[in-house]
Amino acid sequence: MDVPALRERAETYFGGLAPTHDWHHVERVVENARTLAARTDAPVDEETLLAAAWLHDIGRKREADGEIADHAEWGAAEARRILDAQDVPAGTVDAVAHCIRAHRFSNDVEPRSYEAELLSDADNLDAIGAVGLARTFAYAGEHGHTLHDPELPPEADDSPAGETSFNHVHKKLLRIEDRMYTDAGRTMAADRHAFLETFVDRFEREVAGEH
Structure with a gap:
């Protein structure tokens, strides 16, 4: 999985967003995720975690514009399309999509993986x-x-x-x-x-x- 390429692709979704959920928010969440991963003794799939962190809010602009109701749900589906285009293995695609789907504070989707828990925590820390x-x-x-x-x-x-x-x-x-x-x-x-x-x-x- 080409995480730097995902970062570049993710940034294209953030034009015109207000400061509360702009690209700098994503950058802070990524740094939080890296810090959390470094501070745990549990095994972490950092590639999955960082891919999900870069992509977690790609639906924010559409939600802000009233085009979709839930940026986490839409973002998880869009992330699948992005990752499939990179020929990322299906298991990794599922893992990243789940992290994105479960990251939102105000939803009823509970994290089922440690990476999803870390992403949720990283987002909440911001x-x-x-x-x-x-x-x-x-x-x-x-x-x-x-x-x-x-x-x-x-x-x-x-x-x-x-x-x-x-x-x-x-x-x-x-x-x-x-x-x-x-x-x-x-x-x-x-x-x-x-x-x-x-x-x-x-x-x-x-x-x-x-x-």
Whole structure:
């Protein structure tokens, strides 16, 4: 399997995407995947993992444009077409496609392989900590969402993702640590989660006018 060629092919799917899910997100997920693979004692098919990492969000632009409903489902099918064109063995194609299909935070497809667990963890790590916060507020800017509403605290917000950026931190980011699959992922997430808790405490004190 020609992973560098897959990287080049994958980048062609990202023209015009907003910063929250642009090509740089993919690059960070790949680096997270490499780090997680290096920090585990379990055997890892790194070729499968990295191929899936480069290709995992190739459906994002189509989803953002309203052409498809689920970028993970479409991306897995598109990855099969890309890999078949490289004459990649069927077993490897299946493994990569499954990683992509199962990577999404908000779906009901559970990872069935260690590589799929690592990709899911790598993707989730980009949604937590300092990077996760930056992406949250970038998304708010992209869509004109409210930063914070003192009359709508997180506990009173019954929307799935949070009506404000601050509430989204509570409804998603602070829950990511419990969604990690691997020991290496949990270790990295714990450090980033601690940063989130520090941010939330400081944010609440600042909006209350405290020094």
